[in-house]
Amino acid sequence: MNTSGxxxxxxxxxxxxxxxxxxxxxxxxxxxxxxxxxIAGLPPALASMTPAEQAAMRLSIQEIQGLDSEILAYVTPxxxxxxxxxxxxxPSP
Numbered sequence: 001m002n003t004s005g006x007x008x009x010x011x012x013x014x015x016x017x018x019x020x021x022x023x024x025x026x027x028x029x030x031x032x033x034x035x036x037x038x039i040a041g042l043p044p045a046l047a048s049m050t051p052a053e054q055a056a057m058r059l060s061i062q063e064i065q066g067l068d069s070e071i072l073a074y075v076t077p078x079x080x081x082x083x084x085x086x087x088x089x090x091p092s093p
Contacts, residue, residue, distance in 0.1 A: 005042045006060040009035055013067040020074035028075075 012035045019028040046054060 005038065006057050006064075009038050009042070010060045010064055010067075012038065013064045013071075017067050017071050017074075020071045023074070023078065025078070028071075 012031060016028055016031045016035065019025075019031060046057075049057065
């Protein structure tokens with residue numbers, strides 16, 4: 001078994017960060033969907049991995065988590081602004 005699936009998810013996560021920086025929300029959402037499909041297809045059998053593969057996978061996952069945190073730093077303020085705008089459109093009771 002190899003870690004190429006995790007490497008692919010890591011590369012896509014890096015692309016997602018660039019999309020967030022560019023505020024390209026539609027492409028970011030599409031990339032997130034693609035990444036979710038990739039993650040769902042990753043093999044769960046850690047026991048069949050060599051220790052080196054497990055270490056590489058662990059490092060990739062840590063890098064992915066770091067990228068996710070950076071992405072959230074861009075997405076959260078935008079999401080909050082949109083929520084405020086949408087709340088203004090709601091009819092008052």
